[in-house]
Amino acid sequence: MHHHSPIERVLRGIALLIVVLFFMFPIFWILLMSLQTNETILRSPPSIVFEPTLSNYAAIIAGRLDSNVASMGIDFMSNLMNSVILSVGSVALALVLGVPAAYAFARHKFRGSEDIAFTLLSFRFAPPLLVLLPLTLYFQQIGLADTYFGLIWVYQLICLPLILWIVRGYFEDISPDVEHAYRIAGHSWFSTFRRISLPLAAPGIAAAALLAFIFAWNNFIFALVLASADKQPVTVGALAFVTASGIQYGQIAAAVVLSITPTLALALYAQRYLVEGLSLGAVKG
């Protein structure tokens, strides 16, 4: 066991504090901005002494934006809801499709398996606009344009390859002997997958799902091109505070705080899975 001198402990604490402050400062500053009016934010030089106000949050939740010249409607809360629907929906679908596929690629070597896996990964290589413009035409013909289902389908371009390739690595790391033992005891293939493989790969699946969720949440271009204004996510909605008659910094900050809250909460909750999951596949043993 190591013993540290008090000085070393203090220095270590200070160093850690500096690192935390460095990384947390932008979030802290945005939080402060969200509690100020535009006028106090723009004063020069900036100051952290101010009278806090919740007016930015109130404006966003009530859906009214008071700009320099007029008051106009902002639908940020429905943007937030759209982001939740699209991200949760697409990650759920990607898990249903991707986890069994990842298991198949890891356990069963069949003809063309590598080619199929690589094709799925290659979706990530294409510039989104290259895919989206032809897709718009097809979607209009088959009636999927401007629907949540259509969007969730397109979001699989982000989520499916991510989940498939990360989870495949975890399945490959689980020793097949454990599964064989269970099969010999008379259990079916599906039962083995459900009772043995899935629980063992759970941290990896959780990590992949969380990453896919973050990627989906941050996506911007898919909904912008394929859907109308009422189905836009927060990434598009937050830009509504940048208007010709001025930038509403306070409301942008409040919108940022509201939009990072779900991912931040999820990441904090799943933190240990995330770290454990990501490092699990790192070393082959």
Add this chain to the structure above:
Amino acid sequence: MYEKENDLINAYMRGQMSRRSLLRGLASMGVTAGTAAVLVNGAATRAMAADFDWKAHSGKSIKLLLNKHPYTDAMLANLDNFKELTGMEVTYDIFPEDVYFDKVTASLSSQSSEYDAFMTGAYMTWTYGPAGWIVDHNEWINDPSKTNPNYNWSDMLEGVRKSCAWNGRPGGALGSDDAKQWCIPWGYEQNNLAYNSEMLEKAGVGVPSNIDQLVEIAAKLQAAHEGVYGIGVRGSRSWATIHPGFLSGYANFGQKDLNVADDGKLSAAMNTEVSKDYHAKWVKMIQDSGAADWSTHTWYQVGTDLGAGKSAMIYDADILGYFMNGGDNAMAGKLAYAPFSANPEAAAPTPNIWIWSLAMSKFSKDLDATWYFMQWASGPEHGLFGATQMDFVNPVRQSVWDDAGFRKRLSDSYPGYVEMHDVSAPGAKIHFTPQPLFFDLTTEWAATLQKMVAKEVPVDEGLDQLAESVNAQLKDAGLG
């Protein structure tokens, strides 16, 4: 609802009572000034219906793609009157300006029939028109069976109207006889001076009236005020840096972006001696009295700094200065406006302009019905309503500029604005040469300005290099 009020308004429309009696009468019924304006406009709309079959497309529905903008707000505030007049339904999608043109381009290039009409800038139609994504609106404007007799197309300011028309040939003059009307002007911006009158007064300087004075006074203002820079102009690496104040002053010296030869070939025109002299002054002005982070400045920073009292003047869009004189801006009420001729020998300013316009999509399923909306939204009645009751400024119609109520409203809160417009309007138009490489070449021009300001390249040399590069690109594209 509003039956008694409507009787009163109809009496006013028939000329049976004065406007003052009408407003007094409405106020006694508890009608606010804003609601009264919408009701009066409704009556004006009904009067319009007398001469034209506005109900021809009753029951049909159209969909618009709109940018989040005060012009959009003004239209939405009056939209019920259009629905009542025509019996048509109008739905719309509004997108933030930052992503708006991405949405328009995606929608048009995929030949989507979702939107029947959309907002655009005239520059964008130089791409959309030749690509076959939008229509020549002359077909509707010139058809009396489709356009109401009160539309009065010639009421649109000539420079603005012509700037939205192009024959599609690279280098072809805007508004030529064979030009296609790619879009209908809706609201527009001239580029002139907006300044903080308190700061000018304290520094003991007058309003600059040419480029030499602008350079000198900007420096004096900066020296006189701690923490304030003298002049706000855009500086980001974008076409938007070239088109406002910079090009307006440049055109005032009779300078052009491109030469058009008799055989239609284009070549760079920005490395003349006069141009080099103007560039040198512009660069010195930014080095001496521009924002420290000028090279990142867009519309937003230029406006915000003027509104927050961080800059003393801007040479940019007049309505940007207009917006900054209200709301919760620290400098609200302290701004004033002046026309600006960079060339001391020029008779009048020659502002380059940005025009928010409306255009019909070629892929619309019912262009005739869509035109009903277009002619209403760009018509004189809505123009006057928007300009007097909302922030539909600057209007594109002479009749609105002639309206005494509108002029008074502007003059009361925006000192010098009306005079600035009157002096500048005759020379206000798009001063660029229309051609498909517009965005690429102007972006490179902005990048060259950045290098000059950063002293990476001398002005003479930088302009020669730019001209060489522009000529090479024009040749590659088969234009030079």
